[in-house]
Amino acid sequence: MTGLPAWVLPAEPRHGVTLHAERMRRLLRPLAPDQRVATLDALPDGPVHVQFTDRLWGSSPEEAAERFRGLAACRAVTATLHDVPQPSDGEGRFGRRAACYAAVIAAAAGVVCSSEHEAQLLREHVGATGPVAVIPLPLLPAPPAERPEPRATVGLLGYFYPGKGHAEALAAMAAAGLAGELGIEVLGAPSRGHEGELDDFVRSAQEAGFEVEVTGYLPDDELLARSRETGVPVIAHQHISASGSLNSWLEAGRRPIVLRGRYTEEMDRLRPGTLTLADDDALGAAIAAAASAPHSTWQETAMPAPTTARALLDWWRGLAP
Structure with missing residues (x-):
């Protein structure tokens, strides 16, 4: 060529x-x-x-x-x-x-x-x-900005579809007894054809005692602002292999909690100290710990060019x- x-x-x-x-x-x-x-x-x-x-x-x-x-x-x-x-x-x-x-x-x-x-x-x-x-x-890190007062929420970023990790995060939060302490922010819209499943997720979360907000599609500037305001950034995707959602958290200066797996371990080696890895059975505890230590959900070093x-x-x- x-x-x-x-x-x-x-x-x-x-x-x-x-x-x-x-x-x-x-x-x-x-x-x-x-x-x-x-x-x-x-x-x-x-x-x-x-x-x-x-x-x-x-x-x-x-x-x-x-x-x-x-x-x-x-x-x-x-x-x-x-x-x-x-x-x-x-x-x-x-x-x-x-x-x-x-x-x-x-x-x-x-x-x-x-x-x-x-x-x-x-x-x-x-x-x-x-x-x-x-x-x-x-990675295109956003310019540094003052850290806002965190919401008492868990943020789940990106298009919603089964397997993206929303259900896994909800189950972990419920098992950890976080109902009434943290809400859930779905920062994004459902993928085409999955609108009904998003409705089911919201209903399940509410029945489990969690307040839920679904933002729908967010333009870049609004997504950046909401990514910085949410309390605990989480990615609980079970079969992740490359993730724009993960990069969106990093670009906003956040240090998300991610499920341990071959891809997330690779990204942790590529950019040491930018993720909080959690095993499946420890996700709820990791969310609770991050909610009580908001500084742990932010990057402490600049992203490389x-x-x-x-x-x-x-x-x-x-x-x-």
């Missing part, structure tokens, strides 16, 4: 993958000001770089794979892979998604993922044997022509 590929932005606004693509383009612009920007519906000639998750490329994993193969048949395509398949997808969908991603990797001129954990998932479950570049999600754009440029330039 010669020259920088055109940067292809997904068409669906507000999707996490689209937000990632837009953020990365902002970081690439000063380093590669002449790089072209496009959409799948209006591609220039030459190589392209796309963001791939099957849900944005087709109504089924098979349709998504076929669409990608069609594009790669007539030009060099590199791709950042998102939402990589893992057994928690469910018995039927997992196999179909694994086959889809295997087809994408085979057709692509090169692929990137966002964590060593994701690369390992691709080797374990998709059969990836060739090189997979690992470039962590970019982002290096993801430079890493991506170096990777492109290292690909064989």
Whole structure:
């Protein structure tokens, strides 16, 4: 592949993958000001770089794979892979998604993922044997600001969908006897099709004695403000492999409580001291401890400058022509 590929932005606004693509383009612009920007519906000639998750490329994993193969048949395509398949997808969908991603990797001129954990998932479950570049999600820390008086709440940030960790956080809080002491803030909107399940979650939390606020979608400035105001930032996602929600907490200067796992341990090694790791059975105790020690929910050191754009440029330039 010669020259920088055109940067292809997904068409669906507000999707996490689209937000990632837009953020990365902002970081690439000063380093590669002449790089072209496009959409799948209006591609220039030459190589392209796309963001791939099957849900944005087709109504089924098979349709998504076929669409990608069609594009790669007539030009060099590199791709950042998102939402990589893992057994928690469910018995039927997992196999179909694994086959889809295997087809994408085979057709692509090169692929990137966002964590060593994701690369390992691709080797374990998709059969990836060739090189997979690992470039962590970019961090863009917000300017420092005075710390507000914390709310007596637990904040759960990002789109709501089953498995995101809302139910796990609620169960841990209830088991720890925190009803009446802490409320729950759902900082985000439900993913498409999960509106009813969010209603069920709110009802369950209220029945367990917790006050709940659902903010709905928040623009960046409002999300930053609410991320700083909530009492205890928590991520209880059971099958996390790369997390924009985690980065949002870090960018706001918060030190979230996260469930211990292969990905969160990797992020803790990458940025030591920025997370509070908790085992599943200790999540409630960790939340209670953080609520009584608000300083423990804030970063004490500055986040490093982002290096993801430079890493991506170096990777492109290292690909064989």
